[in-house]
Amino acid sequence: MTNQAHAYHMVNPSPWPLTGAIAALLMTSGLAMMFHFQSMILLYLGFSVMLLTMLQWWRDIVRESTFQGHHTTPVQKGLRYGMILFITSEVFFFLGFFWAFYRASLAPTVELGECWPPTGVNPLDPFEVPLLNTAVLLASGVTVTWAHHSIMSDNRKEAIYALMLTIMLGLYFTALQATEYYEAPFTISDGIYGSTFFVATGFHGLHVIIGSTFLTVCLIRQILYHFTSKHHFGFEAAAWYWHFVDVVWLFLYVSIYWWGS
Numbered sequence: 001m002t003n004q005a006h007a008y009h010m011v012n013p014s015p016w017p018l019t020g021a022i023a024a025l026l027m028t029s030g031l032a033m034m035f036h037f038q039s040m041i042l043l044y045l046g047f048s049v050m051l052l053t054m055l056q057w058w059r060d061i062v063r064e065s066t067f068q069g070h071h072t073t074p075v076q077k078g079l080r081y082g083m084i085l086f087i088t089s090e091v092f093f094f095l096g097f098f099w100a101f102y103r104a105s106l107a108p109t110v111e112l113g114e115c116w117p118p119t120g121v122n123p124l125d126p127f128e129v130p131l132l133n134t135a136v137l138l139a140s141g142v143t144v145t146w147a148h149h150s151i152m153s154d155n156r157k158e159a160i161y162a163l164m165l166t167i168m169l170g171l172y173f174t175a176l177q178a179t180e181y182y183e184a185p186f187t188i189s190d191g192i193y194g195s196t197f198f199v200a201t202g203f204h205g206l207h208v209i210i211g212s213t214f215l216t217v218c219l220i221r222q223i224l225y226h227f228t229s230k231h232h233f234g235f236e237a238a239a240w241y242w243h244f245v246d247v248v249w250l251f252l253y254v255s256i257y258w259w260g261s
Contacts, residue, residue: 009070016057023050058217065234066226076233083237087244090207094248097200098255104192105260112191116260121193122185123261129180130257133173134249137208140169141246144215144239154229156222163219166242170212177205197256204252207245214238 004010026046033039065071071079105116113119124130147162181198188198218235221227227235 007072007074009064009072009075014057014060016053016060019049019053020057023047023053062221062226062234066221071231071233079233079237083240087240090244094200094203094251097196097203098251100192101196101200101256101260104196112193116193118191118193121190123193124180124184124257126253126257126261129176130253133176133180134253136169136173136176137246137249140166140173141243143169144242148235148239151222151227151232151235152229156225159222159227160219163215163222167212167215167219170208170215173208174205174212177201177208200252200256204245204248207248211238211242211245214241
């Protein structure tokens with residue numbers, strides 16, 4: 001930073017976007033190979049490349065922000081705008097699933113029996129596992145807010161405990177969701193009901209796994225003294241993302257589980 005006359009971060013050339021794209025190609029091709037030829041080699045290779053890309057890209061960002069001082073106030077402002085725009089794009093991503101669900105449920109066709117849920121489909125009870133999952137995610141929203149306030153007040157131990165609790169709740173949610181999928185009386189091939197249910201809740205589950213990973217990295221950084229009360233945007237971004245995941249689940253629960261059943 002002493003060699004430049006401005007507060008902006010000129011990012012060095014990085015191979016990680018290219019390796020990330022290669023990982024995405026390998027995983028997509030690997031899924032097709034698994035479905036059609038029962039071969040897992042490409043999928044495992046793609047997953048390995050993705051993990052290595054994540055580790056090394058995160059390592060570079062941590063180095064730039066914590067040790068090299070590149071994340072100045074103007075840079076952090078740009079990162080905040082970027083995260084807000086990213087979450088906005090995610091809102092519209094899920095909006096497409098809600099649009100498909102309401103289009104099918106508010107005007108069910110003759111093929112569906114002109115009713116919702118469609119004839120022959122037994123929906124899940126919204127007051128069993130889905131309600132427990134709602135309570136778990138709402139509790140995780142409280143604990144991540146607790147972690148944020150602890151970091152801002154320089155209470156390091158409480159921040160660590162709150163982050164650990166949030167991650168545990170996120171993993172518990174994922175386990176409950178997997179159990180629900182295993183025991184569901186319908187599948188993704190059961191018409192528009194099955195496809196909208198599993199695609200919407202499945203992508204939400206993927207976001208919970210991503211958010212849990214994001215918070216795990218923040219926990220490691222908090223343990224390593226990377227965050228201060230004034231310099232912790234990495235955690236803020238994870239907290240915003242987690243709150244977004246919470247809100248999407250509330251809409252999913254009310255729409256697909258409760259109203260849709």
